[in-house]
Amino acid sequence: MTIMRIKFLKKLLLSCIFLLGSALHAQKVTGTVSDSTSSLPGVSVLVKGTNTGTQTDFDGNYTIDAEEGSVLVFRSLGYKTLEKTVGTSSIIDVVLLQDATSLDEIVVVGYTSQTRGSITGSVASVDMGEAMKSPVVNAADVLQGRVSGVNVVSSNAPGGAPKITIRGFGTTNNTDPLYIIDGVQTTDGNILNSIDPGDIAQMNVLKDGAAAIYGSRASNGVIIVTTKSGGYNQQKATFSLDMYSGSSQASNLPSMLNANQHMNMIKQSLINDGAALTHPQYDPNGTGTFTVPSQLLGVGQPVTVPGAGNNWPAAVTQIAPTSNVSMSLSNGSESGKYFMSLGYLNRDGILLNTGFKRYTSRLNSEFKILDKLTVGQHMNVAWSNGNSGNSESFQNALRSSPLIPVYDDNGGFAGTYSNSAGLGNSRNPVAQLYRGKNDFNKSMRLFGDVYAELELIDGLKLKTSYGISTNNFDRRTFASLDPEHSEPLGTNTLIVQDVSSFDWTWTNTLTYNTSIGEHNINGLLGVEAVKSTGVGKEVQASGYLFESPDFYTLANGGPSNVNYAYQFESSLFSIFGSVNYNFANKYFITATLRNDTSSKFLGDNKSGLFPSASIGWLASKENFWPTDIAISRLKIKASYGKLGNQDVPGNPTINQSELSKEFSFYGINGSAISTGAKISDIGNPDLRWETSISTNLGVELGFLQDKLYVSAEVYKITTDGLINRDNTIIPTTGPDANAPFVNLGEIQNTGFDLGLGFSDNTASGWSYGIDMTLSAYKNEVISLETGTQVGNSGYRGGAITRTEVGRSISEFYGRVVEGLDENGRFMYKEIDGVPGINDEDREYIGSPHADFTYGINTKVAYKNFDMSAFFTGSQGNDIYNYNKIYTDFPTFVNGNRSTRVINSWTPTNTNTSVPALSQSISNSETNPNSYFVEDGSFFRLKNIQLGYTLPKTTLDKLSMSSLRLYVQATNLFTITGYDGIDPEVIQGGNLTLGVDDQTYPFSQLFTFGVNLKF
């Protein structure tokens, strides 16, 4: 198919060239481009004001047709752009200076683009070249620690999407930012799973009022992804190949009791309870003498106990290979250009039989088909399949008795066998993962756009683009019979789920660019329509005769049942405009205005107006700026903007009832089931969108010819009309329906983002650099319409978090453990003054909000060697280590515990914080309390890499333009006091932050890779 495409393109290109021809009279200019040390390949050379351009070859040479008096622009990422006027000489050699801040880089900021130096809003960009050094699966991961103000928590599960929050928690609703992928809009965080990160040219984050151009969807920030395109007037196609392979391994696995320790734990529990000293495995005859049996007792078949006991967490994990190949081809003629890529990723998970596989392909092209008319397209096709394993399996690995081996003596899976065997009731997690190996989550995703741009008069362009995004998702899970389990399944069950969604965005813009003297004006006017549609269902069937995957169709099971089926549509219509003006590139002003009309609301609440304005002053460009001081650049900027959030499902304004087989059908006539209805969603006709007022004040400083740069911003974001389901309206005394979405109150985030960078190189061939980001915010709930909000109450022991005026969103709330009493039980702090511990004896016991988070990226290069290390961390946040409910307490008595319980209270070991062992939970010790709250600060070496670039002489022999080899390691070490699996905790809902109930182990990844260019 690829070959077909190339042929087709070539034909198209040829015909276009033929049609248009070239009427210019020009002379040939040649030259070499280099930096201080060596020649530079790939530098773009453009005749200013025209589309004539080329790139330097491997030796830095270029040839271009240019008239005398025209200006050549030399541009390369990481270097200062240079302009040279063509004189009489036909040879122009230039030397480019390195530029740490890339101020002339064109940054895509919404419907328009600006140079970095002229931006007045808070727009952060990722150095994709540097970020892509680590083996990234999801492009969002590259934002972590590299962009100040953006907090990214990676998912440990293969193919899991990371959680992104920009500048604190400004909403009680979803915090996912809006993604703009080459103009296609979505708030689906999974979208980035469908893009080969290698295809991305630029990722920019709009953090403040600058995002207001996206109006009602922008209050969580906007991430703009621009994919690579070819360049016009290339001399030959560029083919590049990036590949790596390696493996990941589990790290920081919880330390669980071995068989002997488990036996002592059980015995001590019985002693503490005053119970008879007997146990089906350790002492079946009640002699009082406990021993670890060599064979499981009372299980009806021979099962040998692994000597020291089975280390289940190790048994469910594996060394997991990873490989990735990305290749791309780009080229361009005078009238057409293209970029195409193919990507393949296969990352096995460290849990057995889990993994993520992805194929991507992309074609971006653009053609000048008429004098003033350009057409183009972007198209991304991605297929992926992820299997993150049975979600219970890792928890079961923590719960399984160490006496049980993975396999019995006959080679079948071992298990807990019978209720009376004293082996607990955890399913064999290795068996679960093995039986789930044919489960899948397949996604076929297609998105992109076609566009046409017409230049009406000089500088006035009309552009129309139609973008689509489709997703076809298929999930299959099969629950096989598990005869070795003490609670075996009665029947096997197949569940299939599919969702198919289709969104389109139609955007029409009119832009005008002009410069009159020193006045530079850039205006935009646009209309846009967005429609999202989808259907989905889940069906299950049971009673399969054969448990083999080629038999897993719904038809082969018993009668099937539709668990749910749904359809939805929503639409958004917008009109917007913006004006950028600057005078002499010293004084900048930008204003935007957007009006949105959404189908999700009613009446006057359907439409909203979102203005923004920003100003900037490049003081260092003033004539009075001294040239002899260290500060080479000073820019001051300020912005104000109003943003919205309308991310609510379906039709939140009306009451909806459902016909639910599960909840509302009933056998009213004694046998057959009758159809019934129940109210499922309470509507709120007065719902309106959230609005945020964002103000930002920033300063950009450059020192020592911009070798050192500092960028600092302070901001305040006040969000009013917080959208959230309000459970105080449908409290426990209400119907079993979803609570309505309401505009709950007001939250304020104040904070600062700091970026710092320094880079330099020495005459002796060393170059080095460091980039740092630091972000801090303070979150405060200003008002709540309906009182204190309680977080997710689905945890054992009830809600852990609550949100109250005057505090941060979602702080931990519970009892305070002050020590252990004379029986080794928790002593709780008396708070309400009424003797005895009751419900009033609770208070705030921790906050999930960090004092600050940071990232440090360092790089050193000497001649052909380069090395980089990337650190990231968080300081001052608390984590509620919910998993301790299973590992520290007898939630499942015969299950295993953490080795922490070796130090549990006994009459002779009273100096401890771990309560006395028991067969049962008492004293409400697993209800929310301070025992579970831990300091979540950490410092992590996220990525370290060592690379070697082959010298040019060798490459020439191989006919390559560049070849780099590298080794790298991810998550090499973490310094933290946190006792859980991983201090990076993916958040649940925004009213339930910082609760660690992670179910996938943490891993390290080691890879070897090659970057190759022809």
Place this chain on the structure above:
Amino acid sequence: MKNKIVYLFILLTAVLACSDEFTEQTAFGSLSDESLKNADGVDLLLIGAYSMLDGHSATGGDDWFKAGDNWWFDVMSDDAHKGSTDGDQADLFLLETYDWGSANPYTTGKWRSLYAGVNRANAVIVQIGLVTEGDFSQQLAEARFLRGFYNLELQKIFGNVPYISEENFAALEFNQPNTGPIWDQIEADFENAVANLPNSQEQIGRATAWIAKAFLGKTHLYQSDWAAAYTSLNDVVTNGPFSLNSEFADNFKLAGDNSSESLLAIQFTADETTSFNGNRGGTLNFTGPNGYCCGFYQASQDLVNAYQTAAGLPLLDTYNTSDVASDYGINSSDPFTLHTGPLDPRLDYTVGRRGIDYNGFGTHPGKDWIRASFADISGPFMTKKNFYNNGEDANVGTGGWGEQRSGINYHLMRFADVLLMAAEAAAETGNTAIALDYVNRIRNRAKNMTYVKDVAGLDAANYVIEPYTSFPDAAYAVKAVRFERRLELGVEGHRLFDLRRWGNSASIIAEYISNEARIVTPFGVAANAYQAKHDLSPIPLNAIDQSQGVISQNTGY
């Protein structure tokens, strides 16, 4: 050039014109208030309100928390132990050992499910008000009956509960104070139902005037309003369409589903595939013959002892002097001798014990069918009424993880219960003759039923049961009626609430703990003392937290 701009302008205007329609969007696949504003809508919502009888709501946590058959309330009484190992369902362990916290998910789940029921009934009432044409007085009465039922359950469990009226429902004002009992509102609903419901219904699961009258009587009984209780209940006994089945055990088999003894039942149905309408709340309460999950709900030694007889009559005061022999602490491979003393034959249709046939699945082998270990608090006995009989495949339903979702109807009220409530009201008002008559109707049915047989076809144990010859005085009659309730209705979810309304929980539970500890020693060690606060369950913490202080906690928590 001008043309281009004109075209552009036209295009822009056209786009703007479409936008109004473009941003109107209907909801797919869900029913709006408007679409339910008709007779079909009322009927659909009414079925939805009935479907809450099984407790299975979309809120409230795990299925067993919300059990419609109230099985785990027996665990909190002297009838049953939780079963399984102590740490399995630790929250239930806390309930059984009188370590009741307000955050216990069982209590919270039950609360939520009952309020879901109240509000589904309210939804019907409100919807009827919106439909302008047609006569819905019967549907209204059914909805009010159901609301009365759910409120009676709340009242029984929590004592001080918020009352959510249909006006509250329509205005979304669910945050109401709990300032005391809501007996008046419950009575008003049942009285309306008595007045407006037909005496019989074509669809067997629906409420009738007779059923409503029985529940009205029960409501009076719970307030010790004996005269009013007697009037209603005795009317049902003498004039109603109900009678005792000749076989006691039929009440727990297919044969008893919607039989003449059944008033209101949860119409559990083990329908195909996933049995959404099976008994999901009781899904943990299986083990033994088929090895299914999860060994919960075990009868207590105390309950078994209560079935001892002398001259065919129960040992009202001395049943705990000696114990019915049990195999506690004995493995199945070790020998065991069956108890030889005289026993009420209902024992072996109520309790599963070693050496006796278990619902047709063969002789109970003892420990091998018990999940609890000897170190756990649950003892050696199983329960039988909730467990389907071998061969009655129509009652065998399954769920997601192979759960047993039984199709055996659970009788929210059966005629034996009505007889005993009437007898109790009679005894309390000094009418010992009626009390004697009604109790003996129960005992004679038990005497004349088929007894459990051993493998040789002989009576499996020494069954001796006789009717009372007389009740010497009212006090004796009350005692005998109360005892009969326990024997007849054992492990049917009533015991805790009977003890509460009799006001003797404290002494009975204290005695129970000390007696039970004789055999099941771990229970004696683990159980905390019964306190006055245990007369009511705590208001769920989540309810209090969400109410911003409008709902107050019961005394003592």
